[in-house]
Amino acid sequence: MSSAQELARWREQTRQQALSQSISPEEVDWLLQAVTGLTPLQLRLNQYPPEVAISLQQLTQLWEKRVNQRVPVQYLVGETPWRDINLTVSPGVLIPRPETEQIIDIALDAAGEAFQNGHWVDLGTGSGAIALALAKAVPDATIHAVDNSEDALSIAQQNAQQLGLESNIHFYQGCWFSPLAHLQGKISVMISNPPYIPSGMLKELQPEVAQHEPQSALDGGEDGLAAIRHLIATAPAFVHEGGVWLTEIMKGQAETLYQLLVENGNYTQIHFIQDFAGIERFALAYVSNSSSGFKMDDG
Numbered sequence: 001m002s003s004a005q006e007l008a009r010w011r012e013q014t015r016q017q018a019l020s021q022s023i024s025p026e027e028v029d030w031l032l033q034a035v036t037g038l039t040p041l042q043l044r045l046n047q048y049p050p051e052v053a054i055s056l057q058q059l060t061q062l063w064e065k066r067v068n069q070r071v072p073v074q075y076l077v078g079e080t081p082w083r084d085i086n087l088t089v090s091p092g093v094l095i096p097r098p099e100t101e102q103i104i105d106i107a108l109d110a111a112g113e114a115f116q117n118g119h120w121v122d123l124g125t126g127s128g129a130i131a132l133a134l135a136k137a138v139p140d141a142t143i144h145a146v147d148n149s150e151d152a153l154s155i156a157q158q159n160a161q162q163l164g165l166e167s168n169i170h171f172y173q174g175c176w177f178s179p180l181a182h183l184q185g186k187i188s189v190m191i192s193n194p195p196y197i198p199s200g201m202l203k204e205l206q207p208e209v210a211q212h213e214p215q216s217a218l219d220g221g222e223d224g225l226a227a228i229r230h231l232i233a234t235a236p237a238f239v240h241e242g243g244v245w246l247t248e249i250m251k252g253q254a255e256t257l258y259q260l261l262v263e264n265g266n267y268t269q270i271h272f273i274q275d276f277a278g279i280e281r282f283a284l285a286y287v288s289n290s291s292s293g294f295k296m297d298d299g
């Protein structure tokens with residue numbers, strides 16, 4: 001148990017300590033909200049209940065994990081906000097990033113009205129963030145979410161259940177398109193935020209990422225493009241003609257990716273979209289020559 005006064009003092013000291021360690025003081029409040037149930041308004045107004053159930057010692061132990069072991073606050077509290085949803089996260093899944101939120105709007109724009117009833121796939125679903133946002137935004141579509149990680153799929157399914165969206169999404173464990181043989185030539189929209197960081201750069205990432213997030217969600221092989229090459233090569237058998245091919249990429253990959261898509265010969269209208277920081281973050285193309293032979297008019 002902690003009294004209101006103790007809690008107020010702990011918060012003030014810990015926020016100051018956070019600042020001096022280049023951690024946002026907002027993270028202290030995030031932790032407090034999650035473990036005490038205090039609202040952002042109560043914290044902002046310094047209005048605490050007479051007692052909260054967690055002791056200062058327990059709070060300090062949790063915060064020390066943040067500071068000393070550099071555990072991301074999202075893993076400490078077990079959740080993160082993303083777009084308009086709250087997602088459960090654990091060290092088995094990548095913490096969905098704010099910049100990825102934009103991929104949903106890009107997909108919706110690219111697909112337009114034509115594919116509202118189509119099959120949409122989220123390859124490498126992780127926490128399920130993209131698939132869940134799509135299930136909300138395109139309720140008439142059939143959403144398929146794939147990941148090769150059992151841990152990730154279990155969190156994604158848990159998130160779907162918590163949001164009441166489990167009946168809108170089909171989940172599959174497997175490698176990229178391989179569990180989707182029944183959808184050859186039928187997919188209208190392929191979205192993926194695959195691992196794209198070159199292996200050699202992984203150790204340079206901040207400790208929160210390098211030491212705590214799953215390597216399999218980050219490591220894109222020697223040049224970071226291993227998964228994306230695979231998606232370029234395999235998508236034309238699964239995405240029908242005119243269907244959308246959309247992936248997230250990292251800074252500096254657009255030029256090579258453009259060449260890979262052109263060389264493949266099955267893509268048209270290839271372009272790159274910047275994120276809010278001005279980085280070419282998303283690669284968008286349409287399948288022009290589906291190897292399945294499926295045509296839009298085939299239904």
Ligand SMILES: C[S@@+](CC[C@H](N)C(=O)[O-])C[C@H]1O[C@@H](n2cnc3c(N)ncnc32)[C@H](O)[C@@H]1O
Nearest residue numbers: 096124125126147148149175176193194195217
């Ligand atoms: C960068 S994370 C993206 C997670 C989530 N879509 C997001 O945007 O937050 C990449 C995901 O791809 C999954 N993945 C890696 N290799 C895979 C493969 N061969 N087949 C399917 N999924 C894979 C990882 O497990 C991880 O969940």
